[in-house]
Amino acid sequence: MLKKRIDKLMGNRFEITVEANSNQEADYFLNLAVKEIKRIEEKLSTYKEHSETNLVNNNAGIKPVTVSEETFRLIQRSIKISEITQGAFDITYGSIDKRFWNFDTQMKTLPDRETAKELVKLINYKNIVLDENKFTVFLKEKGMRIGFGGIGKGYAAECAKKILISNGVKAGIVNASGDLTAFGKPKEVEKWTIGIANPDVAHQTFSTMEITDLAVATSGNYEKFVIIEGKKYSHTIDPKTGYPISGIKSVTIISPNAEISDAFATPVTIMGIRAGLAMINQIKGIECIIIDDDNNVYTSNQINLH
Numbered sequence: 001m002l003k004k005r006i007d008k009l010m011g012n013r014f015e016i017t018v019e020a021n022s023n024q025e026a027d028y029f030l031n032l033a034v035k036e037i038k039r040i041e042e043k044l045s046t047y048k049e050h051s052e053t054n055l056v057n058n059n060a061g062i063k064p065v066t067v068s069e070e071t072f073r074l075i076q077r078s079i080k081i082s083e084i085t086q087g088a089f090d091i092t093y094g095s096i097d098k099r100f101w102n103f104d105t106q107m108k109t110l111p112d113r114e115t116a117k118e119l120v121k122l123i124n125y126k127n128i129v130l131d132e133n134k135f136t137v138f139l140k141e142k143g144m145r146i147g148f149g150g151i152g153k154g155y156a157a158e159c160a161k162k163i164l165i166s167n168g169v170k171a172g173i174v175n176a177s178g179d180l181t182a183f184g185k186p187k188e189v190e191k192w193t194i195g196i197a198n199p200d201v202a203h204q205t206f207s208t209m210e211i212t213d214l215a216v217a218t219s220g221n222y223e224k225f226v227i228i229e230g231k232k233y234s235h236t237i238d239p240k241t242g243y244p245i246s247g248i249k250s251v252t253i254i255s256p257n258a259e260i261s262d263a264f265a266t267p268v269t270i271m272g273i274r275a276g277l278a279m280i281n282q283i284k285g286i287e288c289i290i291i292d293d294d295n296n297v298y299t300s301n302q303i304n305l306h
Helices: 023-044 052-058 069-084 091-095 113-122 152-166 258-271 273-281
Strands: 002-009 012-019 128-131 136-139 172-176 179-183 192-197 205-211 214-220 225-228 231-234 248-255 287-292 297-299
Touching: 002 023, 012 023, 012 152, 023 052, 023 069, 023 152, 052 136, 069 091, 069 128, 069 136, 069 258, 091 113, 152 172, 152 179, 152 214, 152 258, 172 258, 179 192, 179 258, 192 214, 192 248, 205 214, 205 248, 214 258, 248 258, 248 273, 258 273, 258 287, 273 287, 273 297
Parallel strands: none
Antiparallel strands: 002 012, 012 172, 128 136, 172 179, 179 214, 192 205, 214 248, 225 231, 248 287, 287 297
16 A cells, blocks of 8 residues: 655655555654654754754854764765856855845845845855864855755655665655655556646646656746746846846756755756756766746757657
């Protein structure tokens, strides 16, 4: 039997599906997954006062902070992705003032470009100093902030999957608000069928795909945006300009790992169609589907859409 549980975790809707022999066994597995995601939330969330993320941010420009090896390694991997994407992915994006881009209905005009440029000066992954021996993290500039919004959900989904597999779950899906990882083959069907969100119509699918032991993440401008003078601006901010990107409706990344899929969706959006696809085509095991503002569909080399 398959059983699903829906929870609000890390500020997002998580849907966890497991295959089990009984209701009781399924509940046991689902509780394990939720507990694991909550554990990660305690470490990484900027909304948790004593999280490791906040400890690092509160000491920016002051002193290095000792963190767990788990958080340290996640920051290390994040910096690696920043290098690969030439800064299009950057966990120091937390330095942007939320009031500056609030994407609510009150937002009628764009902030001026000089103010935007001023605000992004603190965004620079090269100013994260790591000490491999002590597991310390130091942000060089006062006011710098890190945040895991671009990788945290995928990381949590991957951790929950590992917990499920290590406890004997043969097949399941962890869906972190569109960043999902599917593993094993459910008895009822050959593979998991998942839908890619339609960027124009909320809760409808643009296409479906059958997967197993793969992770899929979609970043789209349909989640949070404003329309100013007839132009749509999404909540994805280019860390180099401080301005929201436009031109791409959605980017879907397919890879064997939810953390990777999550982390590459936003930078491809920021880099644009040509540069984004050129990068993805050079990385083994990662594929990509892009839909632009005119509903044109672009894919990486190994994808055949019907």
